[in-house]
Amino acid sequence: MKKKALLTSLLVTFLSVAMLLTYLVIEKILEKRNVAEKVDTLSAKNLVDLDSLPFSTPRDTKVILIFFNSTCDHCQQEAIDIKENISGFNKGAVVFFSSESLAAIRDFSTRSGLSAHSFVHFAKIDSEKLFDEFGVLSVPHTFIYNKERKLVKEFKGAAAAEAILKYF
DSSP states (O other), rough: OHHHHHHHHHHHHHHHHHHHHHHHHHHHHHHHHHHHHHHHOOOOOOOOOOSOOOOOOOOOEEEEEOOTTTTTTHHHHHHHHHHHTGGGGGEEEEEEEEEHHHHHHHHHHHHHHGGSSTTTTEEOOOOOHHHHOOOSOOOOOOEEOOSSSBBBEEEEOOOHHHHHHHHH
């Protein structure tokens, strides 16, 4: 009798754990799909410009979004590489965005020398909104959108200006 009760409770426990794990996996898949749908189309991304005003990407133009961190060596190198090849980027908008403070973003924009170009923009996104809009991101992380605001290419990690320009 005790063995039967023990086996029954083990079976119930096993099935409960299996159901919980299945639920968690399905929830994670749906969450990733939701983020992927948001990333696939360029829309309002909860960005603010360096004056803390809502920032929206220019309409009817290609857009490159680059998530960066001002202390990231790869991000700094990518900015240098883009600056050295800046003439190839003037056929659209380049938006560097970060979840850092506006002061850190402003400093990065000045040090990189990219803010001198009218088609290069810098913006901030709140950390909480970052995951909702883009999921988990490494730095640098580059998204390239066409004129129809559809994702053309995504680079996870450093990308050479040459590679970015192939899709821009």
